Amino acid sequence: MASTTGSTTKDAELRELLHRNYKYIDWKWNAVFWITAAFVVGAAGDITKLLFAGDWDFWTDWKDRQWWPIITPFAIIIIGSALQYIQWLAWRFPTGMVYTAVCMWVFATFGRWVQWGAFLDYPLNFVWPMTMVSAAVVADWTLLKTKSFVLTSILGGMAFTIVWWMSNYVMIAPYLQPALWMDRVLTVADVQGIEYVRSQTPEYLRIVEHGSLRTFLGETTYVALAFGGVLSIAGYWIGQFIARALAIWPIGRFMKKW
Amino acid sequence: MRRRIVVALTLGVVLLVASAPAASAHGERAQEAFLKMRTVGWVNVEFTGGEVRQGESGADEIFIGQGEEITITGITTLLSTWPGTLGGGNPNTGFISVIAPGPVVTIEEKTVNGVSAPHRISIEKGGIYEFDMTIAGRTPGRWHVHPSFSVKGAGTLLGPGRWINVEPVDGYTNPLTLASGEVINLENYQLSFVWIYSLLTFFIGMGWMFYWTLRKRTVQNLAVTSQIPLNTDGMSVGLILKEDHRNMNWFLIVTLALTVGMFIYQAVAWPDKLPQQVIEFAPPAFEQAGAVPVAIGIQAAYDANTTTVTMEAEVTNTGNRDLVLAEFTTSTLTFANSEVEPATLEEAELVVAPGGTVGAGETVTLRLTLADPRWEGDKLIPTTESQLEIVGLLVFDDGTFAEVHAPLKLEF
Numbered sequence: 262m263a264s265t266t267g268s269t270t271k272d273a274e275l276r277e278l279l280h281r282n283y284k285y286i287d288w289k290w291n292a293v294f295w296i297t298a299a300f301v302v303g304a305a306g307d308i309t310k311l312l313f314a315g316d317w318d319f320w321t322d323w324k325d326r327q328w329w330p331i332i333t334p335f336a337i338i339i340i341g342s343a344l345q346y347i348q349w350l351a352w353r354f355p356t357g358m359v360y361t362a363v364c365m366w367v368f369a370t371f372g373r374w375v376q377w378g379a380f381l382d383y384p385l386n387f388v389w390p391m392t393m394v395s396a397a398v399v400a401d402w403t404l405l406k407t408k409s410f411v412l413t414s415i416l417g418g419m420a421f422t423i424v425w426w427m428s429n430y431v432m433i434a435p436y437l438q439p440a441l442w443m444d445r446v447l448t449v450a451d452v453q454g455i456e457y458v459r460s461q462t463p464e465y466l467r468i469v470e471h472g473s474l475r476t477f478l479g480e481t482t483y484v485a486l487a488f489g490g491v492l493s494i495a496g497y498w499i500g501q502f503i504a505r506a507l508a509i510w511p512i513g514r515f516m517k518k519w
Numbered sequence: 520m521r522r523r524i525v526v527a528l529t530l531g532v533v534l535l536v537a538s539a540p541a542a543s544a545h546g547e548r549a550q551e552a553f554l555k556m557r558t559v560g561w562v563n564v565e566f567t568g569g570e571v572r573q574g575e576s577g578a579d580e581i582f583i584g585q586g587e588e589i590t591i592t593g594i595t596t597l598l599s600t601w602p603g604t605l606g607g608g609n610p611n612t613g614f615i616s617v618i619a620p621g622p623v624v625t626i627e628e629k630t631v632n633g634v635s636a637p638h639r640i641s642i643e644k645g646g647i648y649e650f651d652m653t654i655a656g657r658t659p660g661r662w663h664v665h666p667s668f669s670v671k672g673a674g675t676l677l678g679p680g681r682w683i684n685v686e687p688v689d690g691y692t693n694p695l696t697l698a699s700g701e702v703i704n705l706e707n708y709q710l711s712f713v714w715i716y717s718l719l720t721f722f723i724g725m726g727w728m729f730y731w732t733l734r735k736r737t738v739q740n741l742a743v744t745s746q747i748p749l750n751t752d753g754m755s756v757g758l759i760l761k762e763d764h765r766n767m768n769w770f771l772i773v774t775l776a777l778t779v780g781m782f783i784y785q786a787v788a789w790p791d792k793l794p795q796q797v798i799e800f801a802p803p804a805f806e807q808a809g810a811v812p813v814a815i816g817i818q819a820a821y822d823a824n825t826t827t828v829t830m831e832a833e834v835t836n837t838g839n840r841d842l843v844l845a846e847f848t849t850s851t852l853t854f855a856n857s858e859v860e861p862a863t864l865e866e867a868e869l870v871v872a873p874g875g876t877v878g879a880g881e882t883v884t885l886r887l888t889l890a891d892p893r894w895e896g897d898k899l900i901p902t903t904e905s906q907l908e909i910v911g912l913l914v915f916d917d918g919t920f921a922e923v924h925a926p927l928k929l930e931f
Binding site for chain 2: 268272275276278279280281283286288290291294295322323324325326349350351352353354355356359360362363366367370381382383384385386389390392394395397398399401402405406408409424427428430431432434435436437438439440441442443444445446447448449450451452453455456457458459460461463464465467469470481
């Protein structure tokens with residue numbers, strides 16, 4: 262009884278604290294924070310993705326059924342996971358993954374449009390960036406429901422990979438149509454890769470259909486998705502480490518505990 | 520004071536930008552001389568098509584319109600001097616293409632030894648590869664375009680290049696015929712579909728973010744969240760409400776409906792799909808027509824003042840007809856003997872003494888004089904490297920060619 266009364270009292274105190282008005286901290290603080298952090302988050306997410314997934318997120322002829330679904334979800338879940346931890350810990354916002362996704366979308370789209378489209382004149386239907394927003398919604402929703410980073414990593418990580426692949430396969434689909442070209446049957450994406458000169462990316466560097474344990478019952482994609490899902494779980498915890506050990510813990514060393 | 524700072528900053532930026540010269544190169548000057556000369560040789564590289572007239576360089580250049588095609592033909596060979604330090608000394612995978620500043624031209628057709636070769640080919644040291652590439656103008660401007668031979672483990676090696684001027688054409692398209700018979704424009708096929716779908720997902724994400732950031736406070740929450748366990752959503756204190764759970768369920772439903780719905784749409788709209796293709800094969804062997812001459816390099820020397828290489832080579836004609844030396848080629852340079860054919864488009868003059876003729880069955884020592892400022896400009900003289908050699912190909916009037924490599928004598 263006492264503990265219930267005690268927790269009720271505590272809840273009331275926290276409720277009052279939640280709605281307290283601060284003289285010097287108003288909505289402008291929040292706006293400045295979200296907007297300026299977008300540049301850091303977008304840059305961090307985009308750089309991580311470029312370093313790990315690089316060409317697989319760039320060219321339509323690299324968005325294959327094997328390495329694209331293995332490498333890319335792993336690369337993009339890392340920063341999203343870090344932001345999930347920070348935003349849940351600090352504000353109980355299940356927004357870390359989605360925030361990362363929209364920031365990266367803006368950065369990647371702007372980069373392709375300006376750098377690759379306007380400056381280098383690559384056709385944008387050859388270099389369009391992937392979207393991780395749909396997968397991020399699933400991951401953030403999982404955190405909201407489970408309130409557990411372990412469950413989010415396992416369930417959310419697997420779901421993240423599958424939803425990510427489905428939502429991006431929609432965009433690659435028209436470029437996988439067959440065409441007769443150079444006396445061979447190639448996909449539209451292959452033709453783009455051959456026609457549009459990429460001087461420093463000779464064809465033998467394209468990592469497509471490499472590997473030995475590639476298929477089960479002839480289904481390369483499902484094996485890749487399963488492996489990619491497991492890799493995403495690992496990526497999720499890399500992100501958690503970045504947030505906990507490299508962001509929150511150092512801050513805690515210098516800030517007074519409440 | 521503030522005004523002085525503004526003036527100083529403005530001046531600094533203006534000076535920085537105004538003094539920056541235009542940069543244009545393919546990066547081959549960064550490659551070492553041995554990499555360019557000892558690896559791949561180029562024979563009879565010709566750019567055919569378009570209009571040839573005086574260009575910005577003062578010399579003849581090629582002018583084509585957007586979509587207009589020209590062909591690049593020639594022969595490339597992996598030299599026997601291939602360094603043991605590259606690709607394990609055993610090159611096995613290559614890719615013949617063009618080097619250009621981005622997709623300023625498009626590759627329309629490519630054959631190697633008569634067979635269509637869109638992707639990589641299996642290669643070997645000493646292999647000879649006759650290529651025929653058709654390229655089309657795409658981006659208006661003046662571009663230097665080279666044929667290239669990329670070899671796994673070594674990098675991309677350039678052949679002789681030409682200036683190509685692409686002039687704009689109204690309504691330029693890049694048509695491609697699908698297996699279904701539909702003709703599409705590769706420049707923008709399904710681009711609006713991709714952007715609209717991607718934008719829809721972005722709006723869903725922004726909706727999710729606005730829901731949380733506009734309805735709830737951010738920074739101020741820390742005072743509360745720091746006092747509750749991590750694995751709680753703070754519903755008892757009002758951090759997250761049941762209403763929030765319900766609304767997020769709707770967001771998830773909309774997201775999954777869009778994802779699944781569009782996944783079904785693509786399966787119906789484009790039922791015939793293939794995975795990206797990988798084409799790799801060994802092209803049929805190319806044999807030189809005619810008796811192949813043999814060349815042994817005796818000595819080479821370089822005069823930095825006149826940027827001239829002189830080379831003595833002993834040439835044996837193993838055939839039964841007289842041969843005349845037509846060209847000397849190395850890396851990006853071609854020297855043409857005007858007695859056989861005048862130098863064209865970026866070729867330099869080949870002077871050969873005592874005359875370029877080697878009689879049938881004879882062995883003659885030829886002295887070649889190869890003057891071209893690009894020996895310095897393209898960094899082809901290996902003065903700072905560990906292998907002082909000039910390597911190239913002697914090309915004769917019957918189309919046969921022979922490798923020649925001579926030690927380079929330097930004067931100090």
